[in-house]
Amino acid sequence: MLRPRPRRDQRLLLHRKSGTPVWLSLLWRVALAFALIAVALAGHWIDRGGLRDNIDGAISFVDVLYFTMITVTTVGYGDIVPVTERARLFDTFVVTPVRLFVWLIFLGTAYEFLLKHVWEKWRMSVIQRKLRGHVVIAGYGTTGSEAASELIRRGLKPAEIVVIDPRQDNLRAAEASGANVIDGDATRNSILEAVRIAEAKAIIVAAGRDDTSILIVLTARRLAPGVPISVVIRSEDNEALARQAGADTVINPASFAGLLLAGSTHGPHIADYMADLANADGRVTLRERLVSAEEVGKPLAAIATGLGLRIYRDGTPHGFWEAAAGRLEAGDQIVEVVPRGEGGVSSRGPVL
Structure with a gap:
């Protein structure tokens, strides 16, 4: 589901739907998280002499694995702590960024695969329920x-x-x-x-x-x-x-193009004016609207909003020169030429 013509910005860049399956994207994220944790684990194991176990005083691989996971996912419990400057610097400049990246990976994954889907589904349902006059x-x-x-x-x-x-x-x-x-x-x-x-x-x-x-x-x-x-x-x-x-x-696009071409043979400005009428950027535009209560009883030539060309009464067209256009009736549809900026969407729909 659910913006003006772009300047030279990111909307001009190529966009293509990713061909990577969802499960593979999720696997890559999990692998990246474990790779970052492995870096922290390797650093702690190499410098395990800089750690102190307040429980039994000995640092085993299980202790290092436990300390790494606790440090990456939380701020630690204090049972194993870094005591040397090198160990503390490693925790400051390596483990802390790893912790942040791991949390960003997990949060980003949760948003993309769960929260974003739920949010977009809810937002689209709200838009659909409110669709009126579109x-x-x-x-x-x-x-x-x-x-x-x-x-x-x-x-x-x-x-x-x-x-x-x-x-x-x-x-x-x-x-x-x-x-x-x-x-x-x-x-x-x-x-x-x-x-x-x-x-x-x-x-x-x-x-x-x-x-x-x-x-x-x-x-x-x-x-x-x-x-x-x-x-x-x-x-x-x-x-x-x-x-x-x-x-x-x-x-019929071909028929309309033929009309423009044929019109151009009778004068160089006829096709230009016809294109002008059909284009919102032209000096004038065509508009169709319902007759107003104040206009009922008046001739088509007397309308003040534009130049009346034709009325539709009960589905039948009547030109401005015909007798039916001499007196407007309630329910008539008026086709008129108006200056640029006064066209738009008529009561029957968009002016094309």
Whole structure:
């Protein structure tokens, strides 16, 4: 599970999941701890003449082993003590650092294999329980990551984004952006339920394959009947299937690129303006919102928030030149052009 574009810092370094098994990592830590103890044991045995046993006066190997273990793990009981300066210096500059390193190894191991797991599990469960009004992105490839970046540029907080992807490199990239992530297949009910799909503000599907994307849309629509779903479909033949599966918005990158190219033949600035509308960094942006109570009864041209282009009434689009746009009604969805900085997430979901 669950951050602005990084400067030249540690987030630009390569990160790779360790291939070392958990049991081998634990074994290495135990071996390192015993190696450090062995150094202290060897030093005490070599300089055993500097120790004094207050019980029987004789220092055996068992006494040295006992003294070493007690000294490394505690501060000692006083039954065996260093009496020479050399023995005391050895305890000061060798045994004491060994004690600290051994405790750090044990504490670090306990944290990583127990406390960290428990803490992360608890933290993720709290985040999941509180998920409301978030945007779910199924697939964090090129399209999904660009969609997330655009949402953040439009003002959505990274913590309000949940990314579903089975690929670890994509999950690491999404997590680095500040988004919540979950490793799984978005076509499965359990995964979509885990991200509280029914409580989401919008769903973006960019799985990379049309068949997978359509199946995700179909599953998501069944679990979240009222949540807007946007999907990327690469084949024109599959666009109708995606709509039948329940997608509200079907985007074909190739078709959109064709529109820009065709528009550019009618004037050098048409494609530039269309790209400007679609980009949060442009001078203007498109926004969709619900008509306000004060605007009911007024014509679309009279709205004060932006330049009204179209209204959607009962699912039917009406242009600004049509008679239906001459009088706004409650429940109308307005598509308008607004200056940069006034766009963002509409009442129906993210503006893409």
